[in-house]
Amino acid sequence: MKDIAKFIAGFERFQAKYFREDRSLFSRLRQGQQPRALVISCCDARVDPAMLTGADPGDLFVVRNVANLVPPYRHAAEAPGIRAAIEFAVKSLGVEHIIVLGHSNCGGIQALMDGEGITQRNYEFIGDWVGIAKRAREQVLRELPQKPPALQARACEQAAILVSLDNLLSYPWIRERVDQNTLALHGWHFDIDTGELLAYSAESATFGSLVSGPAPDQRTDA
Numbered sequence: 332m333k334d335i336a337k338f339i340a341g342f343e344r345f346q347a348k349y350f351r352e353d354r355s356l357f358s359r360l361r362q363g364q365q366p367r368a369l370v371i372s373c374c375d376a377r378v379d380p381a382m383l384t385g386a387d388p389g390d391l392f393v394v395r396n397v398a399n400l401v402p403p404y405r406h407a408a409e410a411p412g413i414r415a416a417i418e419f420a421v422k423s424l425g426v427e428h429i430i431v432l433g434h435s436n437c438g439g440i441q442a443l444m445d446g447e448g449i450t451q452r453n454y455e456f457i458g459d460w461v462g463i464a465k466r467a468r469e470q471v472l473r474e475l476p477q478k479p480p481a482l483q484a485r486a487c488e489q490a491a492i493l494v495s496l497d498n499l500l501s502y503p504w505i506r507e508r509v510d511q512n513t514l515a516l517h518g519w520h521f522d523i524d525t526g527e528l529l530a531y532s533a534e535s536a537t538f539g540s541l542v543s544g545p546a547p548d549q550r551t552d553a
């Protein structure tokens with residue numbers, strides 16, 4: 332029960348900051364939201380987009396799901412929740428950026444790499460869901476067949492981000508705005524081991540450092 336007490340105390344601090352000390356932000360936000368970015372991130376408890384980016388209330392429109400996946404525009408298994416959220420963010424809110432935020436040590440991507448193993452472990456839904464990125468898994472097994480599982484998983488995390496970016500472009504009203512340069516797509520990968528943030532560069536076709544991790548001697552666990 333002490334966890335719930337922690338969360339209630341946290342809300343009290345939030346309330347004090349935004350509803351007692353300075354009401355200006357929420358007096359503006361109660362008129363409506365105007366987020367400039369849609370973030371599609373993993374459900375993982377270690378990867379909260381607002382905390383990672385220092386966003387204030389109203390800054391980010393966030394969709395979270397297992398392994399931060401975007402289904403293609405036409406997807407046989409249907410995924411109305413995320414598709415509705417993307418539609419609202421793009422058509423109604425007019426976001427200017429969509430960030431697909433993946434991360435290291437992702438359990439969803441591990442499940443994807445496990446393949447058949449996930450259904451044998453009594454999970455009913457995860458296998459189908461992560462199957463959205465099955466071509467990321469196939470690519471990794473084809474290109475890195477002899478590499479250790481941890482390295483394959485990391486490669487798959489990044490490849491799955493690219494599958495999601497590609498799938499975003501299958502939505503005609505996203506493609507149109509990207510072509511008009513009024514919407515930019517970003518693929519980010521947060522390394523929870525080192526604290527580094529990587530971003531995909533279409534120019535180099537690789538993930539490179541956007542914010543490097545602290546040097547080992549600056550890390551408290553070094």
Ligand SMILES: [Zn+2]
Nearest residue numbers: 373375437438
């Ligand atoms: Zn994850």
